[in-house]
Amino acid sequence: MNSENFTLSERIVSTSYIRQGSQARRSHEQLIRHLLEQGKCPEEGWSESTIELFLHELAVMDSNNFLGNCGVGEREGRVVSSLVARRHYRLIHGIGRSGDIAAIQPKAAGSSLLNKLTNSVVLDILKRTGVRSVVSCFVVPMATGMSLTLCFLTLRHRRPKAQYIIWPRIDQKSCFKAMITAGFEPVVVENILEGDELRTDLEAVEHKIKDLGAESILCVHSTTSCFAPRVPDRLEELASLCAKYNIPHIVNNAYGVQSSKCMHLIEQGARVGRIDAFVQSLDKNFMVPVGGAIIAGFDEAFIQEISKMYPGRASASPSLDVLITLLSLGASGYKKLLSERKEIYFFLAQELKSLASAHGERLLHTPHNPISLAMSLDGLQADSDKAVTQLGSMLFTRQVSGARVVPLGKEQTISGHTFHGFMSHSEIYPCPYLNAASAVGITQEDVRLCIKRLDKCLKTLRKELNVAKSSSPVSPSSQEDENDATK
Secondary structure, eight states, rough: HHHHHHHHHTSSSHHHHHHHHHHHHHHHHHHHHHHHHHOOOOOSSSOHHHHHHHHHHTTTBGGGGEEEOOOSSSSSSSSHHHHHHHHTOOOSBBBBTTBBSSSSOOOOOHHHHHHHHHHHHHHHHHHTOOOTOEEEEEEEOOHHHHHHHHHHHHHHOOOOOEEEEEEEOOOOOOHHHHHHTTTOOEEEEEEEEETTTOOOHHHHHHHHHHHHOOOGEEEEEEEEOOOBBBBOOOOOHHHHHHHHOOOEEEOOTOOTTOHHHHHHHHHHHHOOOOOOOOEEEHHHOOOOOOOOEEEEEEEEHHHHHHHHHOOSSSSHHHHHHHHHHHHHHHHHHHHHHHHHHHHHHHHHHHHHOOOOOOOOOOOOOOOOOEEEEEEEEEHHHHOOHHHHHHHHHHHHHOOOSSOOEEEEOOOEEETTTEETTTTSSSSSOOEEEEEEEOTTTHHHHHHHHHHHHHHHHHHHHHHHHHHHHHHHHHHHHHHHHHHHHOO
């Protein structure tokens, strides 16, 4: 409905009623106008009706929704299922063109506008959450691992002689396979143990740079968000080393957007040294379906170079999901979620500490990890080698998801490289442990239920172990020792 149609409507319905409806329509349009003018996340969230109106307006700008359109090409936005069409708000053409994921599509002005606005809104959120000097970003319809691969492949053209990627160890398969898939050899740098924490061995990193030669190194691949007792890498020092030796630096910031500490590390690293790009997951940070990531950086030319490396058009679903979510929440709503997450982190720490104490264990001291916590399982390991992994199975069957039980001595081979002590980020970590994380969207009820079920599992497991011990046959030598003791 435009102003002309509202005027015509006054011939049919009372003028006062039509004007009231027109004013209501303008209130929606005012919000949309502000978004188009500023390209930033609105401070307050939009209603669903405003979002749906906006998406409908975008969709009618795409050629597949033109009245009387006649398509004779191989890609005309045809969708046979009306359910699928409604699921995507009839935004069918996707984003980008064959040569650039950020390019405008002539047949899809609405989808192209959606893509540009999403990237602009997400950039605003990255700045608000702590990386104020970030210059450019784009949403890519791949999860974190493949997005890292895209960054590495882009660097290949800049550093044709490079063979290696220096990687402070983190026991997570996708970031390791990202390097392998890109065709490079990961140079694994073991972490050093400081108290309970596993931290970046800067001396070892610099030694590897000198030993291999800067020209043969594609980049340093560092990590922020991770499972305790590993903590975020020393980004400032790594960034300084990269600047010193003129080596690119790619940061895996998988779920770090929700942590002000992780974002501050990236901001400081870029300020004092070199960070070429940082990659973060959409689902882990913005609570949308899996399948998207944000690639961001401080040099617009390099970020554009990465976007042009993506072959072909791409799905608009991740962009659509995150835009709807951020428009629904508004900047204030998202900030509130991050604040609640931080509060629950301290609540989870206190509850885990109390539970650990009650079972003769302890909460590992990992103050540099702002999201993940770890509780020792020394007692279980002493009773039985299998008890630690059994605890993980018990928690899973009792619908405690996300808790991660890490035994000692596990080995895992990934793409020909064998990791000793896999899952613990170290070959020498001294104790088994259980992980729990306070990630965005967690509630106090989640924590209470987890602690209650974990407590019950630990009691049940210890009882079973005690019964097994008491019922096990006593060897003759043990019986003689016992008789001697009684004498």
